[in-house]
Amino acid sequence: MFSYIVKRVLTAIPILLGIVLLIFLMLQVVPGNPVVVMMKEKANPAVIANLTERMHLNDPWYIRFGRYVWDAMHGDFGISYKMKNREVSKMIMDAFPNTVKLTIAALVVAWAIGIPAGIISAVKRGSILDNVVMTFSLCGISMPTFWVAMLFQYVFAHKLGWLPVSGFSGFQYLILPAFVLGWSYSGSIARMTRTNLLEAMHNDYIRTARAKGLKESSVISRHALKNSMMPVVTMMAMQVAGMLSGAVMTETIFGIPGLGRITVDAIKNRDMPLLQGSTIFAAALIILGNLVADIAYSFLDPRIRVS
Amino acid sequence: MKRTLALLLSALMVLGALAGCSGSGSSGKDSLWLNTVLTADPATLDVQKTSSDYDVPMNIYDCLVQCVTENGEPVLKPGLAKSWDVSDDGLVYTFHLQENVKFHNGEVFEADDVKYTIERMMNPANECVNTWFYDMIDGALDMWEGKADSISGVTVIDEHTVEIRLSYAFGGFISSLSAIPCAIYNREACEAAGDQFGVDPKLTVGTGPFRVTEWTLNDKIVLETNKDYWQGASSLAGVVYKNIPDEETQRMEFEAGNVDIFAASNAISQVQYFLDSDKWSDCVHAVREAGSYFYLPNMGEAPYNDINVRKAIAYAIDKQSLLDNIYEGFGYVSNGMLVEGILGYNPDLKAYPFDQEKAKECLAAAGYAPGQLHITFMMDMGTGTEYKMNIAIQAMLKEVGIELEIQQVDDATYYQNRLDGTIPMERNCFWVDYNDPDNVLYNFFSRRAQDSNSVNIEDEYVFDTLESARRETDQEKRIAMYQELEKYLVENVYFIPIFQPQLTVITQPNIKNYVAAWNGWTSQCYYGIDKVAE
Numbered sequence: 001m002f003s004y005i006v007k008r009v010l011t012a013i014p015i016l017l018g019i020v021l022l023i024f025l026m027l028q029v030v031p032g033n034p035v036v037v038m039m040k041e042k043a044n045p046a047v048i049a050n051l052t053e054r055m056h057l058n059d060p061w062y063i064r065f066g067r068y069v070w071d072a073m074h075g076d077f078g079i080s081y082k083m084k085n086r087e088v089s090k091m092i093m094d095a096f097p098n099t100v101k102l103t104i105a106a107l108v109v110a111w112a113i114g115i116p117a118g119i120i121s122a123v124k125r126g127s128i129l130d131n132v133v134m135t136f137s138l139c140g141i142s143m144p145t146f147w148v149a150m151l152f153q154y155v156f157a158h159k160l161g162w163l164p165v166s167g168f169s170g171f172q173y174l175i176l177p178a179f180v181l182g183w184s185y186s187g188s189i190a191r192m193t194r195t196n197l198l199e200a201m202h203n204d205y206i207r208t209a210r211a212k213g214l215k216e217s218s219v220i221s222r223h224a225l226k227n228s229m230m231p232v233v234t235m236m237a238m239q240v241a242g243m244l245s246g247a248v249m250t251e252t253i254f255g256i257p258g259l260g261r262i263t264v265d266a267i268k269n270r271d272m273p274l275l276q277g278s279t280i281f282a283a284a285l286i287i288l289g290n291l292v293a294d295i296a297y298s299f300l301d302p303r304i305r306v307s
Numbered sequence: 308m309k310r311t312l313a314l315l316l317s318a319l320m321v322l323g324a325l326a327g328c329s330g331s332g333s334s335g336k337d338s339l340w341l342n343t344v345l346t347a348d349p350a351t352l353d354v355q356k357t358s359s360d361y362d363v364p365m366n367i368y369d370c371l372v373q374c375v376t377e378n379g380e381p382v383l384k385p386g387l388a389k390s391w392d393v394s395d396d397g398l399v400y401t402f403h404l405q406e407n408v409k410f411h412n413g414e415v416f417e418a419d420d421v422k423y424t425i426e427r428m429m430n431p432a433n434e435c436v437n438t439w440f441y442d443m444i445d446g447a448l449d450m451w452e453g454k455a456d457s458i459s460g461v462t463v464i465d466e467h468t469v470e471i472r473l474s475y476a477f478g479g480f481i482s483s484l485s486a487i488p489c490a491i492y493n494r495e496a497c498e499a500a501g502d503q504f505g506v507d508p509k510l511t512v513g514t515g516p517f518r519v520t521e522w523t524l525n526d527k528i529v530l531e532t533n534k535d536y537w538q539g540a541s542s543l544a545g546v547v548y549k550n551i552p553d554e555e556t557q558r559m560e561f562e563a564g565n566v567d568i569f570a571a572s573n574a575i576s577q578v579q580y581f582l583d584s585d586k587w588s589d590c591v592h593a594v595r596e597a598g599s600y601f602y603l604p605n606m607g608e609a610p611y612n613d614i615n616v617r618k619a620i621a622y623a624i625d626k627q628s629l630l631d632n633i634y635e636g637f638g639y640v641s642n643g644m645l646v647e648g649i650l651g652y653n654p655d656l657k658a659y660p661f662d663q664e665k666a667k668e669c670l671a672a673a674g675y676a677p678g679q680l681h682i683t684f685m686m687d688m689g690t691g692t693e694y695k696m697n698i699a700i701q702a703m704l705k706e707v708g709i710e711l712e713i714q715q716v717d718d719a720t721y722y723q724n725r726l727d728g729t730i731p732m733e734r735n736c737f738w739v740d741y742n743d744p745d746n747v748l749y750n751f752f753s754r755r756a757q758d759s760n761s762v763n764i765e766d767e768y769v770f771d772t773l774e775s776a777r778r779e780t781d782q783e784k785r786i787a788m789y790q791e792l793e794k795y796l797v798e799n800v801y802f803i804p805i806f807q808p809q810l811t812v813i814t815q816p817n818i819k820n821y822v823a824a825w826n827g828w829t830s831q832c833y834y835g836i837d838k839v840a841e
Contacts, residue, residue, distance in 0.1 A: 034719070037722050039436065039722075048726075082350055083506075083524070085502040086506060094524060153559070154559075157563075161563070165560050166551060166556050168526055252553065253553060253556065255525075255526070255552075257526040258525075261525040
């Protein structure tokens with residue numbers, strides 16, 4: 001068990017390094033001297049030459065990459081180009097807790113809706129309830145997040161006044177964004193749960209359990225559900241990782257100061273250090289998410305533990 | 308049973324964690340906080356290092372001279388300098404400073420702070436961008452070029468007197484000192500803060516009516532009232548700048564009462580809605596912006612170096628139509644760059660009017676058959692008003708036989724082209740930092756400016772006039788020189804004026820004493836505004 005975890009962690013490290021290199025190289029290909037963009041109309045050749053030197057932008061790419069990785073290992077992801085004199089690592093760590101709060105809230109909504117919806121659909125397969133639930137899930141998956149966000153904001157905040165329009169100063173500010181994101185994520189969870197539960201219900205051991213005289217609800221919850229949850233758990237882990245890297249649209253529309261906002265602003269402003277930092281952070285989270293899913297697998301399925 | 312209990316407890320824990328995410332500082336519960344918006348965070352609150360993020364600086368710093376708006380007109384008044392004397396040759400300015408003024412950190416304001424502020428701007432190590440405000444001071448350029456480590460032209464006479472000697476008599480000097488980049492800093496605070504001045508609220512210090520106490524990126528900036536403000540404390544508890552990037556959200560927040568001042572310039576189409584509403588029809592403040600939109604041809608490149616081509620383009624543009632269709636008519640067609648509200652405005656100046664026949668004649672005179680001339684406008688990747696204007700002009704030019712290609716490039720390419728002087732033609736705009744014609748024209752047409760823009764003129768008459776007008780001490784003569792020059796620039800189509808926009812600001816009914824700034828900026832000082840409890 002322990003060696004399994006250690007092996008998985010060790011394979012994650014070169015993957016992360018490879019991603020850092022890839023992101024770094026891609027951003028070097030982008031044309032233009034970032035100093036010129038930073039200074040805009042106030043650019044004058046002397047200051048530009050000075051700054052370019054000071055920021056080591058004239059060094060060859062492998063030297064800059066080496067310096068970047070070395071600094072990153074010490075927690076230094078550079079200074080933002082746009083936000084003067086701010087450390088990228090601090091900007092990311094200040095924004096991250098806000099994204100965490102949004103993620104927790106959204107996932108509570110997504111899973112609280114998705115899993116029961118999937119179970120009900122599977123158990124009442126073919127009924128009207130099944131169709132309604134699946135349509136609801138389909139809508140959640142298909143409707144673009146930004147559209148749902150604007151719709152909810154307009155209806156529930158602006159017209160009905162039940163909830164705040166935007167901002168992040170308390171619990172009630174999380175409700176709308178959580179439902180926007182939650183609805184979209186719940187759709188996939190519901191479908192996945194339904195499919196896997198149906199498949200599990202066709203197994204022989206289910207017939208045996210029923211034959212033994214167990215209540216139907218016990219059959220489903222104690223036998224079928226546990227065996228069907230693995231793919232769902234994988235999906236849940238990936239959802240956590242995905243949401244933690246920042247829900248760009250939702251955060252922008254609802255004014256939540258999270259990672260998504262940071263990333264989008266970095267792109268708009270050609271803020272390379274910040275873009276590199278937030279992309280690498282997101283990549284690391286996804287790798288971590290994968291790792292957690294794999295480890296969770298080994299707990300859920302004893303067969304993996306042993307191998 | 309145990310499992311349900313466990314589930315319930317975990318749910319409660321999650322809810323508890325979420326409940327803990329209440330924000331600190333104001334949330335609008337105290338009705339004396341003024342709530343306003345920013346569409347993006349400023350790069351820094353250090354106003355020497357930014358040429359556009361002026362909102363917060365205008366509320367936390369003061370300058371030696373103030374420019375206040377009275378009846379819509381700009382009036383220069385004493386600021387941190389209570390009076391000043393100017394020598395007869397216009398070279399020596401002696402400022403007598405206000406006494407008993409304290410910075411937000413408790414330090415007393417004195418003449419040394421003025422010297423420090425100016426030297427800080429001109430110190431190349433600080434990489435400030437607004438150095439052109441002080442470069443006419445004797446010795447300032449030496450410091451900027453690294454030849455000196457202090458400025459010989461600034462002398463501290465005593466604690467409350469400072470003398471500034473210019474290397475040439477600049478008629479707009481006093482006016483320029485009222486611009487916010489000339490905010491006065493405290494030596495002790497800046498030296499202690501190092502590069503975190505303007506970044507860390509605790510270290511960012513000025514003498515202004517408000518003090519910055521909190522800055523959460525992408526969320527808000529909170530200013531608290533300075534109780535010891537030298538002109539008397541504001542009646543507000545403070546100002547909250549909410550970071551709301553989306554205009555629709557800004558408007559919804561305004562209608563919900565969470566924002567007190569809403570500048571409709573980003574959302575001009577919504578102005579009519581407010582004019583028609585019961586609640587806000589009396590709270591719509593309109594003011595001419597002290598600036599305008601115009602087109603700048605690259606005079607160093609063909610075909611723009613041919614005056615007939617430029618005239619053809621000028622005659623082909625229907626400015627009123629652009630104003631009505633893109634700006635809902637909220638503005639005034641302009642005939643020059645010194646538009647109404649800027650010192651030097653010439654009501655008799657007439658630019659080339661919309662006349663398609665004359666456009667076709669000029670095109671023929673330039674030697675092009677209809678459809679033969681291809682020109683290019685360069686712009687960034689936006690799809691806002693500049694894009695719409697360019698598209699409209701493309702259609703207008705086609706009607707007179709000129710083919711226009713609109714080249715949209717990313718920021719890096721755009722700014723590099725600008726630096727290299729290779730932008731073919733573009734829409735540009737300018738809003739005055741201070742009320743002086745030099746501020747507008749020098750920026751584009753002086754010899755020095757040719758290094759960093761794509762205007763590329765080589766006209767000694769223009770260069771010499773701009774330098775002489777700067778140095779002219781007789782104000783009437785100065786204005787006449789600028790008007791003469793502007794007429795020349797318009798007649799020779801060195802630029803094509805389009806229109807001067809109008810700023811519309813909507814306030815909540817319980818906001819009193821709101822005055823839209825004379826220059827039509829959305830960035831303004833909120834000192835003097837009152838908010839009454841509803």
